[in-house]
Amino acid sequence: MNQQSKHASILLLLAILLLSLNLRPAISAVGPLIQSISQSAGINSVGISLLTTIPVLMMGLGAIYAGRIRQLLGERGGITIGAITIAVACFLRLWGGNAFGLFGSALLVGLGIAIIQALLPGFIKRNFGTRTSSVIALYSTGIVAGAAIGSGAASWMEDHFGWFSALASWSIPAIVAAFVWISASRSSLYEGRSSFSSAGPSVPFWRIPRCWSLLLFFGIGTGAFMLAMAWISPFYIGLGIVKGEAGILLSVLTVIEALTALWLSFTINRFPDRRGLLITSLLLVATGFLLLMMAPLVAPYLTVALLGVGIGILFPLSIIVAMDHLKDPTLAGNFTAFVQGGGFIIASLVPLTAGGLNDVFNDLSYIWALMAIASLSMLVVAVRLSPQSYVQFQKDLLGVQPERLQVT
Template sequence: MTKQHRTQILVVLAVVGLALNLRPALAAIGPLLDLIEGATGMSSTQTSLLTTLPVLVMGVCALAGGRIRQWLGEQHGIGAGIALIAIACGVRYTATGSSGLLATAIVAGMGIALVQTLLPAFIKRCFGTQAGRILALYTTGIMGGAAVAAASAAGLAQAWDWPLALAIWAVPAALAVPLWYLAVALDRKAAPLPTSVQLHAAAFWRNGRAWQLMLFFGIGTGAYTLVLAWLPPFYISLGWQPAAAGFLLGGLTVTEVIAGLAVSALIGRFPDRRKPLLTVLAMLLAGLVCLIVAPLPLALVASLLLGLGIGALFPLSLIVTLDHVDNPARAGELASFVQGGGYIIASVMPLLAGILRDQFADLSQAWLVMAVGVVGLIALSWRFSPASYGRINADQR
């Protein structure tokens, strides 16, 4: 194995290490929501903000991706992001009141946003034609971190109490910081873009196709944030033990990882992404229907279908977005626009579910709203033919 190959493997490991730390700050919340509500007196609407606020901040920061790249630079921006995640998680050991938890949610969201905003362009530049596979590994790593956090949260809380179950995720985030800087120091392709040069990209906010991609990513990610925040409380309300509900979410996210790996391995066979998109959207819709009509007898079936659908949809959404642009700098700007608006859209779903739970003491209505959104995605996905990618340059509607 050559030195170049070893360096490239190290860069991939650094990317995966970053990805693993992008969801535990959110995923550990769901299985502990009832404990947090009992300890802090927060309502379901208020605790939903522990998921909504980070996702909202992720969206706002992603929209400012170009300015962030010029201000911090790619390498240091990503390094600062993972450091903020470590700090936010660590502070949760003592910040156990409602205001402290909400503040750390915002800080964690800022850190996640920095990494997610800057890393796709880095991947596109460093891996070229292999960027699609690395992006799939990256998104799979995101879901893998969520799986571990969700499955272990209730057990850690039982052993150590819930503040430590939230704070423990500072450790892997802190370890990811030196790994990232070591990888980029050794890889010549990781040299930062010159921040003094203005990238005169098209104004994506005036582009019809960019808005379609944003809406697609936002609604699809809304399914992920909804399940992440509210699947465990939903089953706890149906009589399950918190540990069992956490394991259900953990199993779902493991299925997401498997789906993400399948996308990484197979995506090259589908230059037209519409067939895999329609397949995974059908799985997602079927999983939501299971939650609505028979949540107890079909719990495992619902978990499997939701995991396969969400796990494949997330990387596919990013891959389809980056398919539209060849230039790495413009691809990063498009990814920032799509993820920025998309995460703002996605942040609405956990909040809406919290409001519905306070009003009706049930989450069935939230699953129904999400199912309607997925039907809309099925209709929208038909528009994403390879022949239509030129609209990102020409369509100014």
């Protein structure tokens, strides 16, 4: 690689990182501001949960229609549109002091995030080849780091500028990311707009059991991530911990997530068999939720640390393992879209369920228990995700769509 190509590659990595940093702050900043939002807009727990559920549901729908989005917008242009959409949605929150405005901006934020998440994994595989796993891990690191920054800065921003500005301020980094992306991706490999599906006939992933296993796995991992962002801070405030310390607990959780995902981005290639990491992450997540249920005040920082490490491994790995199954960038992107589409829809129900249970019982112990059980049940899936099983997956896929696998 010559010096010019090296600089271009570094700039492209920077653009991907900046984009990923903008995929969660508009959601994670809501949790620490729940009291102010609820009082100002008159929204109950279910309504507050919708501010997380709506964007996540949009992510799922965006992933399901990733092929159509790629066809209509192209990868480079679509990602640009996604970043600008996030910026506009955040900016509009300056005037979103009622339920209608908040839900509308949540819908728009979700649309922007959905477009980027639908297109970026395939783009990464197209441009980074054998380094795809490391770049996906870096991309995931940016997502959880953005969540950490969003949640950690929310209370401080509210104290100094008000909660409207605390939510709207995230339009600025989104615009910066859009401009860096436009410059960095100019000479990259990307699939452009087309009046026909360049990927050929759609692949019926739904016919293959492994696809559903990975979809459920992604849904549980992402659901744990979204649940922690939305409800850890309000949960501890409800237990009598002051808002500042509850915000710190959420920040500790998300910072540990980000550091763990960053560690994974540097070490992932040392683990061609991902099962050990997956099993470890699921056990840590289950333990964290069980501590929240049974002894939340005994060692709160240990509890959030366990969740942080577990989710920091589980969230990026659930994407990486799906990408591992196929070599062709477009096909892998479509497969990841299928997994993420259904997974995000499952994940969107988790914070909504938490809000409903909290409204009925004024207690989040039930959702902590459900997530612990769900995490432990995923161990059955994790132990079957051996590298050798990818070969069988390709054979199963070849059986339903042979012409699509000639490039893999």
